[in-house]
Amino acid sequence: MRIVLIPGMGCSPVARVNWYSWFANEVLKKQNVDECVLRDFPDPNGCKESIWIPFLRDEIGLDENTIVVGHSSGAACAMRLLENDEVCKLKGVLLVAAAYTDLGDEYERRSEYFSRPWNWEKMKKGAEKIHCFHGVDDHLIPVKEARYIAVKMKGPTFKYSEIKGGVSHFFEPWDEILDVIDDMLCS
Template sequence: MIGLLMAARVLIVPGNGCTPIASCNWYKWLHDELEKSGVSCAMKDMPDPFEAKERIWLPFMKNELGADENSIIVGHSSGAEAAMRFIEEHRVRGVVLVAACHTDLGLPSEAISGYYNRPWNWQQMRDNVKFASQFADQQDPFIPYGEAQHVHENLKTELLSSNRGDHFMVNKFPELLQHVLSKAREG
């Protein structure tokens, strides 16, 4: 029944190479802050953490992280691309993409993941979420800002742009916490 909305559950999907997840970037900090605020949050060490293959990560997101219609997926870097491919096939409450791109940037180490070998189904992605937000850095050292703009224009994300120059590789990310909390509390 539509009137009985389940509480949102946040799932954190890291960038490739981030293992163990609890010691990388802002992931554990965000997890703990959300839990302290009463928002359920899941994160686990991802299988195949360095190549982040789609055929391994997407089933893991569904079966091990429990992604479903009440999930908010927070994906960082390769985790953002995993979230985008996931919502081509599955409904979730929403996605918060951090440092997302839409091409392999000409890097074989990114191409091997499998996310970039076919067109993105932007319409299906939009149909499968209630919201899509995006944090992008105009001075990201790894992902040109044009990549973020392309995702924004096609997925119709709420774009939260900055000039950080750090690929969001920090220990704490208060702007992300506040944004995720606001989305988790929306009906």
């Protein structure tokens, strides 16, 4: 099984920011994980869909044995992957601190992910399992964004977890993500 991490906007070098290296080290200890892709992405400060989706599809490679973990802007990218006809059905997708709007932010607007409506029904079918984490106290993406996503994605393939106290925008490790990976690996 492969796990691919899609970082948030401005998170470069990927191996030295947030919880990303901790996560890669922890999942590589798991018996069924062959690889955890922790690469720098092109255009790390713009994270444009027109650059990131082809990079993921053509350079990193995605298949039915891939679990994608998207954080912040990377979660928006992962959501667009779920509805993309050029990407196969994924094993799993974790959305960490996801938003469905650009939040009135000029940089998020330029990322292209929010330029058209979301195809929620198609997204539900893009992976065997989808899990969304959001911090109740997230100071960058209000929890109402994730709650809206949870309502739209409701169904047998989707789970939603709100984390209270201290995680905010998930800049530090949190153990619950490893439990979700275990669940996705077992299916």
